Amino acid sequence: MTAIELHSDPLVIAGEAFRSRLILGTGGAPNLDLLEEALTVSGTEITTVALRRVDPSAPGSLFELLRRTGIRPLPNTAGCFTARDAVRTAQLGREALETDWVKLEVVADERTLLPDPVELLDAAEQLVDDGFVVLAYTNDDPVLARRLEDAGVAAVMPLGSPIGSGMGIRNPYNLAMILEAAGVPVVLDAGIGTASDAARAMELGCDAVLLATAVTRARDPVGMADAMRRAVEAGRLARRAGRIPRRLYAEASTSDEGLADLG
Amino acid sequence: MKVMAMRVTVNGEATDLPAGTSVADLIALLELEPRGIAVAVDGEVVTRRTWGERPLAAGERIEILSIAQGG
Numbered sequence: 190m191t192a193i194e195l196h197s198d199p200l201v202i203a204g205e206a207f208r209s210r211l212i213l214g215t216g217g218a219p220n221l222d223l224l225e226e227a228l229t230v231s232g233t234e235i236t237t238v239a240l241r242r243v244d245p246s247a248p249g250s251l252f253e254l255l256r257r258t259g260i261r262p263l264p265n266t267a268g269c270f271t272a273r274d275a276v277r278t279a280q281l282g283r284e285a286l287e288t289d290w291v292k293l294e295v296v297a298d299e300r301t302l303l304p305d306p307v308e309l310l311d312a313a314e315q316l317v318d319d320g321f322v323v324l325a326y327t328n329d330d331p332v333l334a335r336r337l338e339d340a341g342v343a344a345v346m347p348l349g350s351p352i353g354s355g356m357g358i359r360n361p362y363n364l365a366m367i368l369e370a371a372g373v374p375v376v377l378d379a380g381i382g383t384a385s386d387a388a389r390a391m392e393l394g395c396d397a398v399l400l401a402t403a404v405t406r407a408r409d410p411v412g413m414a415d416a417m418r419r420a421v422e423a424g425r426l427a428r429r430a431g432r433i434p435r436r437l438y439a440e441a442s443t444s445d446e447g448l449a450d451l452g
Numbered sequence: 453m454k455v456m457a458m459r460v461t462v463n464g465e466a467t468d469l470p471a472g473t474s475v476a477d478l479i480a481l482l483e484l485e486p487r488g489i490a491v492a493v494d495g496e497v498v499t500r501r502t503w504g505e506r507p508l509a510a511g512e513r514i515e516i517l518s519i520a521q522g523g
Contacts, residue, residue: 216523224521239522242463242515243484251519252488267522280497281517284490352523379523401523 214401272312317341350380384420391424458510
């Protein structure tokens with residue numbers, strides 16, 4: 190698949206097509222200038238944002254940055270522990286950004302930031318009923334992924350490992366089960382530490398990768414944004430091209446035929 | 453005639469406002485750019501088009517939110 194074919198291999202979520210399969214979050218960037226450069230270099234067409242109390246003294250405007258770059262903002266419900274709070278926060282995000290899309294995040298505790306399955310499913314059902322396009326951050330649990338899809342979410346977004354841990358994909362076996370069963374896009378969300386993690390997610394068959402910390406807290410966020418863009422593209426190309434089977438022993442790529450007798 | 457004041461909470465801070473202040477008035481009073489902002493009063497979202505028709509009452513908790521960096 191050439192670069193041109195890559196462009197004809199769009200990521201489609203809720204009927205909308207995107208060329209980039211990397212969703213880069215805005216969280217954790219040291220300043221807005223670096224964030225803008227990292228977003229631009231990453232090629233991302235969707236970026237996550239949070240909702241917080243307005244701070245009139247904050248330098249620069251994230252809102253203006255997004256308008257300037259044309260990157261679609263995806264409001265999240267980060268910091269919500271209950272379905273009730275997540276639904277309210279999603280409604281506020283819809284008001285602030287005039288979008289029905291939401292990254293639904295309902296976590297169980299501060300220490301792990303792991304999704305709370307019960308609250309998550311409850312919130313997903315309420316938001317779908319309210320007309321939202323829900324992209325659900327979830328555990329790497331095939332059953333929960335199925336239940337979320339049954340509830341009508343537009344994408345399931347299983348974690349590779351806890352948010353910000355950089356531990357990569359801890360359960361590729363569960364992820365394979367999610368991918369095998371899913372009828373909606375699967376976005377690997379959380380746990381990516383470096384480029385090879387992102388490439389691996391795509392090689393395993395994920396439709397996209399969502400990451401923030403791995404870029405925004407890298408020593409060189411712009412350099413890492415470039416690496417992630419290439420890793421996601423490489424992983425996608427490798428998945429499409431088909432990897433060779435793993436085998437225990439060597440298999441010569443050079444033929445023995447015509448080998449000289451030097452004895 | 454002296455305008456009666458009422459005390460409300462805006463983003464966690466006690467604030468005195470003239471009686472009859474609406475959500476739209478409050479946004480203007482705080483000199484906030486309305487785009488990219490969302491408002492909840494006592495936990496209920498007030499949609500943008502109804503900001504002008506939503507008078508605030510003493511004791512209400514107003515949350516004014518905007519987008520911030522987040523993953």
